[in-house]
Amino acid sequence: PTISDMYKNDSELIIMAPLQIKPHLSIGNIYDLTILDFYSKALRFLGKKATLPFLWNINGNPLIKQMERMELETTSKNRDRFIASCFATIEGELRDYYLDFDFFIRDDQVSNQLKDLMDRSYKQKIKIGKVIINHCGQCGNVFGADPGIIICKYCGSKTKLAKRLTIYTKVNGSNINKRINTIKFIPDSAKLKLKNFISTLPNNYNLIIEKYRKNTLQYNGFTLDPRFVAIMLPAIINVSDYDKKTWIHGDVIKKFDYYSLCYLNSHDGPTTIISHGILLDKSRKKLRWQNLDLHKSFSIEKVHNKILRAYFLNYNVMKDRVFDAENLPKNVAGLLKIYVKIGRVLDKRNLDESRSDWIIHPERIKILQPFDRHVQDFRPDLAFNVLTEYTDWAWKYTKSNKLNFKEQDILRQMKNLFFGK
Numbered sequence: 001p002t003i004s005d006m007y008k009n010d011s012e013l014i015i016m017a018p019l020q021i022k023p024h025l026s027i028g029n030i031y032d033l034t035i036l037d038f039y040s041k042a043l044r045f046l047g048k049k050a051t052l053p054f055l056w057n058i059n060g061n062p063l064i065k066q067m068e069r070m071e072l073e074t075t076s077k078n079r080d081r082f083i084a085s086c087f088a089t090i091e092g093e094l095r096d097y098y099l100d101f102d103f104f105i106r107d108d109q110v111s112n113q114l115k116d117l118m119d120r121s122y123k124q125k126i127k128i129g130k131v132i133i134n135h136c137g138q139c140g141n142v143f144g145a146d147p148g149i150i151i152c153k154y155c156g157s158k159t160k161l162a163k164r165l166t167i168y169t170k171v172n173g174s175n176i177n178k179r180i181n182t183i184k185f186i187p188d189s190a191k192l193k194l195k196n197f198i199s200t201l202p203n204n205y206n207l208i209i210e211k212y213r214k215n216t217l218q219y220n221g222f223t224l225d226p227r228f229v230a231i232m233l234p235a236i237i238n239v240s241d242y243d244k245k246t247w248i249h250g251d252v253i254k255k256f257d258y259y260s261l262c263y264l265n266s267h268d269g270p271t272t273i274i275s276h277g278i279l280l281d282k283s284r285k286k287l288r289w290q291n292l293d294l295h296k297s298f299s300i301e302k303v304h305n306k307i308l309r310a311y312f313l314n315y316n317v318m319k320d321r322v323f324d325a326e327n328l329p330k331n332v333a334g335l336l337k338i339y340v341k342i343g344r345v346l347d348k349r350n351l352d353e354s355r356s357d358w359i360i361h362p363e364r365i366k367i368l369q370p371f372d373r374h375v376q377d378f379r380p381d382l383a384f385n386v387l388t389e390y391t392d393w394a395w396k397y398t399k400s401n402k403l404n405f406k407e408q409d410i411l412r413q414m415k416n417l418f419f420g421k
Contacts, residue, residue: 011049018057054101060226098420190275352402
């Protein structure tokens with residue numbers, strides 16, 4: 001059985017861009033993962049099936065560079081200890097921020113599965129042969145087929161173009177555009193951005209999969225580009241077993257979506273691509289994971305993680321958002337009031353335990369009806385408005401009446417979606 005067998009059952013598979021191993025989650029990571037977590041849980045709340053795996057990106061130079069910055073000798077023993085420490089910290093942070101995933105998969109532990117794919121279903125797509133590549137004759141680093149790189153960024157020597165044996169895949173821009181037209185994009189501008197990027201590239205070229213890296217996997221004697229390995233993870237967890245495959249991420253349309261279409265067979269690729277906005281600092285620059293001081297800032301610690309989650313979701317996530325840590329406590333005051341109001345409505349004194357019926361009055365159904373559409377449209381902020389309206393109705397209703405089990409349970413589940421459980 002594959003790792004995904006116990007989860008598929010015709011559910012929607014939600015794919016995140018693989019997260020690079022690091023000592024801590026950044027506030028930007030928490031934002032991205034909160035959006036993913038909300039979407040999967042909202043689908044389940046609506047009675048749908050959803051599978052959300054966590055994809056770890058461990059291969060590549062970033063891990064080595066992090067160890068070097070910490071003055072750790074890059075031995076395999078130290079590497080394993082560093083990774084284990086990162087896992088322990090991040091798994092704790094996931095719990096702290098109410099983020100749940102169905103299973104975890106690491107791109108450094110898929111050698112056998114990747115070899116099986118490349119020997120079988122990807123045998124026609126992944127080729128080994130002599131093609132022209134740009135490489136450094138001194139240190140051996142490979143720079144694909146791009147003639148524009150003339151100096152090795154690793155050792156400073158001149159690069160050279162030469163025909164040599166390598167591993168690669170043939171990219172055809174016209175075929176990729178045809179695949180793009182079969183995918184649903186949210187928003188539509190993401191599709192245009194991807195197509196515009198493809199128009200800047202040759203219609204036909206060889207995409208070199210070989211890359212000289214100490215920290216990566218190998219296949220038939222070739223060291224593999226860590227990006228290739230990470231992007232093959234959906235194929236390794238058998239995404240083709242799912243009818244609906246949704247890629248959700250921030251600003252990685254070129255880095256993730258494009259290469260997904262280059263590397264993955266069509267049945268292993270996305271049926272929907274959702275590209276949401278990102279968190280920006282006051283100067284409107286992307287918040288990087290290195291901004292650990294922001295993650296640990298006093299202002300954020302003054303806001304409970306439940307309220308922070310609602311703050312992330314009570315916004316049109318399709319737009320970029322400036323994250324103002326200093327004014328965060330003031331900006332979430334309204335959310336805190338809603339949270340307290342929901343808690344009071346859910347008080348046991350407002351429950352009619354003698355009513356065993358689970359019937360929802362048409363008036364309440366009318367309030368809740370738009371929730372499904374807002375989730376499908378990827379607008380958690382509008383779905384949050386439904387929660388607010390339902391809370392206001394329940395608040396007024398309990399002044400002279402009591403709720404039945406179903407009416408309270410719906411409110412409790414919606415509270416958990418936005419504020420965490």
